[in-house]
Amino acid sequence: MGAINSVLQEHRVFEPSAETVSRATISGMAAYKALCAEAEADYSGYWERLAREHLSWKTPFTKGLNDSNAPFFKWFEDGTLNASYNCLDRNLENGNAEKDAIIFEADDGKVRRVTYRELHALVCRFANGLKSRGIKKGDRVVIYLPMSVEGVAAMLACARIGATHSVVFGGFSAKSLQERIEDAGAVAVITADEQCRGGKNIPLKSVVDEALGMEGTGSIHTVIVYQRTGTPQKTVEGRDVWLHELLAQQAEQCEPEWVGAEHPLFLLYTSGSTGKPKGVQHSTGGYLLHAVLTMKWTFDLKPEDVFWCTADIGWVTGHTYITYGPLACGGTEIVFEGVPTFPDAGRFWKMIQDHKVSIFYTAPTAIRSLIKAADVTASVHPRNYNLSSLRLLGSVGEPINPEAWMWYYENIGGARCPIVDTFWQTETGGHMITPLPGVTPLVPGSCTLPFPGIQAAIVDETGNDVEWGKGGFLVVKKPWPSMIRNIWGDPERFKKSYYPVDFSGKLYLAGDGAVRDATTGYFTIMGRIDDVLNVSGHRLGTMEVESALVANPLVAEAAVVGRPDDLTGEAIVAFVVLKQARPTGETAKAFAKQLQDWVAKEIGPIAKPKDIRFGDNLPKTRSGKIMRRLLRAVAKGEEIVQDVSTLENPGILDQLKQSI
């Protein structure tokens, strides 16, 4: 963990303004400390109190944490509730029926407003439609939809009938979709004819057809298709049904299926360091509790706010901060179909202006690319837009570099909006380490302090706490309500990944390196310590990309590493040995392009290697192990200072240093 000790020294501190403190739900450091102390004194009792106050239960639970089968923890397990009831019905009951739940803006700029009453009716009809197709509690339903009201409604309709949804990001390939369908044993897919992004129509239904043509998808009996663009589609008799036709036959009332708090609300596939993506299984009660609490405390959501999380529902950020969190709090939110650069790179700023967005949550990659665009084209600079409606900004998905933080703070937030740099993961369900706007003095590049009740810590290889100022492994010492419950169908992998024996099986291992500031104790995340890459805030396993490459008939061997990238945070560099002679010059370029397209087809465009290098071989030890640390140095263009005496074939490094 040597590198982690040399953390950048950041001395700028931004205290919360008096106005922010006075309006905040958690107001002042004393209030934060009081919550932490309450959790310290009675851990389960603390979460029980919050779960009673913030969620609507059908049957109240009698107990919070059950740790009798650690690390398979349970929370509130004898309570029953329904997530869609919490997001919809209770808003109808408490005066929000005519309030906008969703302001949808399409790729082409068309706006559609949906009230809570309308969303409730849509979800009920959708849920009845699912039931009419024989889909029932406990079934898994794959959702492969664009950003849309229907996407959010599909998730809530599954929740309403107790079906477990598994959303697959619309950018994933047929093969990735097939793998997820098979692993989940899904019975239905909900998709659209096409999606619209950046002025282009991109197929979805035909990708589903391709996936369902592959082996292992025989469990699917229904495909529901939302007509987005109207481009004619092939349909399979008996299997495929248009969403509008299905909805037309359904009643607007649907009694929620009351499920136990531990009932799996969703599976979401994410990359690990080895093997295929893992189906992260989340609960209903504990997950929803954290979604609500973090909306209220981190984002300080108030009834008059317009909240905009720019993530896609295909990622966990879209689950917690588009579908469940904002709606369970009765908020008004933006759902955006398009991309930040269409029709130009001022799109986000124009939308904030048009919809008077007050809370804006995005990823550092987006900020960095928009900084660049504004530098080049003055007309898309945020100064051209009225952003005065903003009062709070958020960042998620990857470390935010202090320069990007300062630009965001000054140019978007007008030096008046706090930035919450929220550290969390697919597995954690919601924010783990984050500033609270009315509490925490901000330091650019630091996610600051744990959310009240979260026992985050930094330990060494043996699981002992390291001193502040020293780097180590980020862990969580106690189970928390919204944590991952299992890896779908693979409890052994769950234990090995998150509760490894190295830490006596008692600490949740996040997989990130981190360090705490020597005086303030603030956390700074240093990045993954495993073979997981973070490209534009998207998580990818090096093994996944390697497997995709070696599946190509031309490829004999491949090794993939990450390299820091100014725009995407990390970029993928692939070292490839072909079955034929090592290509050079134009031939190498043509092969590289072919392999990039291949990876896009195997996994999705997000996994395309940025740089491909060809060698006669890969650097290996005499026992045949690929020396990845050398490849990382080569990828970064660093001088090789490492000891290469154990290397079987040192000459190979010179070949691999040559980019094409």
Ligand code: PRX
């Ligand atoms: O490495 C951390 C990084 O993203 C990983 C989790 O990725 P994923 O499960 O796809 O979830 C992303 C959205 C929650 C983490 O292990 N990460 C996430 N947020 C931050 C971060 N790194 C630094 N700072 C953050 N705020």
